[in-house]
Amino acid sequence: MFEEPMVVFISTMLPLITLFIFIYGVALRFLKWFMIWKVLPAMGGLSSYRGSRLKGIFNSFVLDHLPSHSLAARRDMAFYVIGVGMHIAFITLLLTKAHIDSILALIKQYVAIPTILYVSKPFTHILSIIFISCLTLMLARRLYQYAANKSLRVISSIGDFIAVPLLLVTGVTGLIAALSSQLFPDYRLYIIASHMVVVQVFIMYTPFSKFFHGITSIIVMTLSGLRKAALGGD
């Protein structure tokens, strides 16, 4: 009785609200950048390049993140492994069958999407555990440094203590949802619904939070790669 309208709302109405808020947030960001673009110079004038620009950008996105090249990795390997592990697990988890199917369900009536390779189920569970573990450690690191008056204390903002727990809840509900058919078959619908709600809160919050670095980092890493190409030092 109650289940049907709730499911209908979460799977049909809520995604539209989420999409609206997400687009609104992104549009605000871009509008701001556009206005800033009009009053400020875009970027410094790189007049000459010693190295290849493509190679510089490739290095910035790939090579500089390898443990052999990353200065952050050399300085604190544990932090590096946790950070990289979390990001790889997160991106890979987005390609699981359940996630792809739910996105397809929303848009298949409008767009024809070719079949892609899904991440298989047992691998999904392992990835979820890696993702949750890494996020927990990252949160623990921030809380510890905050309590011990170390560097993260002065740079952390309230947003950090909202974003990471929100992502953690997303991961935990996701893992439980993936296991629900075996472990909690009677509550499966509620569990999946709660995961969907949390995911949509995450999407709504993205343009207004540090999660937006998923988009801005592409610009920043490209600029950094171009700078390295200009220098051509290493």
Next chain:
Amino acid sequence: MVAENFLKELKTSQIVELETCVRCGACSEVCPVYEQDKSIISVPALKLQELRKIIGKDVSILGLISSASKVNLKELRKASEAAYLCTLCGRCWIGCILGIRNRELREVLRSMIYKAGYIPEPLKNIDKTLMKYKNPYGSNGRLGWLKKLDFQIPVNVKGSNILYFVGCTSAIRDPSIAESTAYILRSVGESWTIMDNEWCCGSAWIALGNMDAARNFAERNVKEIESLNVKKVVVSCAECYRMFKWEYPELNVDYGFEVLHISELINKYLNEGKLKTGKRVIERITYHDPCSLSRLGGIVNEPRNVLRQIIPREAEFHYLVEMPENRMNTYCCGGGAFLEFIHPELTLKIAEHRLNQASKAGAEILVSACPICKIVFTDAANKLNKNIKVYDITELVAKSIASSQN
């Protein structure tokens, strides 16, 4: 009103960088100042936070629509100490997983603080000195080093192939670098000159935060150099190199000559056979990459190639050793951006760390290619009784050439 110009110091790409920082703290793991100081105000990302607070309202949509600046002067004053607790070495950029150019954002922060008149007390004297004497050391005798030489130096010779831009530190604080460079250029038989009316390249102004003065000095230097109609400008200072090569274009100061660091030129001469080195150094050498030359300048191979020419060829790996943090990842000497004037004890700690790295690598000689690094390391080695000799690359090359001519 000063505040209205604050936002103009920023670039659009820098706003995006500010919004990209996820406050992970990776920059503090690699920052030499934070590593040695351990005080939370030296955390690099903190300066981004401060900058964000200061311009927060300005870069909001409402702030952009309304014309009045809402820069938070109270926050600006608070940020002053943290902003100048930095050598501007740029290691935070290499350490940042996302590649945020934290150093350049700190320059912006400093320029805002400078405009508001909140620069730290010890730097106020440098500011006055720089304006009055056109160098940060308060000396009128930029050409004093010429008197010690036993050969004539061409001054203001129009149409020369090369102009040697000596730089304030080489001309005033450590003339042996200027003397060695002059000796090398003379040995090659190159058509070269110096100018008698050099001003600071502008790096001191950038370190203080006065971008307008940096631009004025740059324009004036370029105008004077172009009036001599030279093809190339050679510098022996890493700071001057970074300024001419990379900062002048960013300050919209264009020029029509080629800029080379002396290590590039020596390397070229050695490859062309124009320069012959003589007696080889039979002590273990390690090369310290100056931040402004390597990470911020892109010159890492040429100095090493030069050093290979003055050590025994058959045992190169024995005589030229590397420290663990080198090339683009190089560790700062601690003397950049006037840190030694505000926190000399911190500069000493950073230099000590680097000297220890050199000793651990087994080096008996530490070679740099920047007069500031040389002065800082020499002072630190003397104060801490470190058994390591410090040279500039030009000094070792000049010695080797001299031995071949004797």
